[in-house]
Amino acid sequence: MNLKELTMEQHRDAERQKFTSILMSGKIAPASYLKYLVNQHACYLALETHKSFKLPQEKLKRSDNINVDIAELNEDLNIDIDNMLTVSTIEYVSYVENINKKDDFIAHVYVRYLGDLRGGQMIAKKIPGKGRYYDFENPHELANSIYQQLNDDMAEEAKKVFQFATRLFIEMYESMESEK
Numbered sequence: 001m002n003l004k005e006l007t008m009e010q011h012r013d014a015e016r017q018k019f020t021s022i023l024m025s026g027k028i029a030p031a032s033y034l035k036y037l038v039n040q041h042a043c044y045l046a047l048e049t050h051k052s053f054k055l056p057q058e059k060l061k062r063s064d065n066i067n068v069d070i071a072e073l074n075e076d077l078n079i080d081i082d083n084m085l086t087v088s089t090i091e092y093v094s095y096v097e098n099i100n101k102k103d104d105f106i107a108h109v110y111v112r113y114l115g116d117l118r119g120g121q122m123i124a125k126k127i128p129g130k131g132r133y134y135d136f137e138n139p140h141e142l143a144n145s146i147y148q149q150l151n152d153d154m155a156e157e158a159k160k161v162f163q164f165a166t167r168l169f170i171e172m173y174e175s176m177e178s179e180k
C-alpha cells in the first residue's frame with residue numbers, strides 16, 4: 001500500500017462533495033471562489049510559517065500565489081475579505097500550529113501540496129482568474145521532494161487533513177446555499 005491507496009476513501013469523499021461539482025463546473029461565482037481562496041490562504045500560511053517545520057522545498061509555497069489570485073479577483077469584486085474564515089479553517093490553523101512531529105507535518109504537506117500538483121491542475125482550468133495558485137515551477141522535482149519524505153505511517157494524519165479539506169467544501173456549499 002501507499003498513501004494514495006490508504007487515503008483513497010477520504011479523497012473520494014472530497015471529490016463527492018457538492019462544492020466539488022460547482023468548482024469543476026466552470027461556473028463557480030467569482031465571489032464564492034474568492035471566499036474559498038481566502039480560506040485556503042489561511043491554511044497554507046499556517047503550514048508555511050510553522051515555528052518548527054519547513055516544506056521540503058521553498059518553491060512549493062502557495063500563500064503568495066494565492067494572494068495574487070485573491071487580489072486579481074477582488075479588483076473587480078471589492079469584497080471585504082476580513083471575517084471570511086470558516087469554522088474548519090480556524091480550527092485547522094490552530095491544529096497546524098500545534099503539530100509537534102515532523103511526520104505529522106509532512107502528512108499535511110502530502111495532502112495539500114501533492115493534491116495541488118496533481119488534481120489541482122484539473123481545477124486550474126475551471127476557476128475564475130489566472131489561477132496562479134496552481135502554477136508550479138518544476139512540478140516534477142517538487143512532487144519528488146514530497147514523495148521522498150513519505151511513509152505509510154502518515155496515513156492516519158493524512159486522513160485528518162482530508163477531513164478538514166472536506167469540511168471546508170461542506171461549509172462552502174452551505175454558505176453558497178444560504179446566500180441564494
Ligand code: HEM
Nearest residue numbers: 003004014015020023110111112114115118119122162165
Ligand atoms: C476538487 C476535487 C478534486 C479533484 C477533481 C481531484 C482530482 C485529483 C486527481 C485527478 C488526482 C491525480 C490522481 C492520480 O495521480 O491518479 C488527484 C491526486 C491527489 N489529490 Fe485530489 N482531487 C480533488 C480534491 C482533493 C482534495 C480536497 C485533496 C486534499 C486536500 C486532494 C488531494 C490529493 C492528493 C494528495 C493527490 C495525490 C495522490 C498521490 O499521488 O499520492 N484532492 N486528485
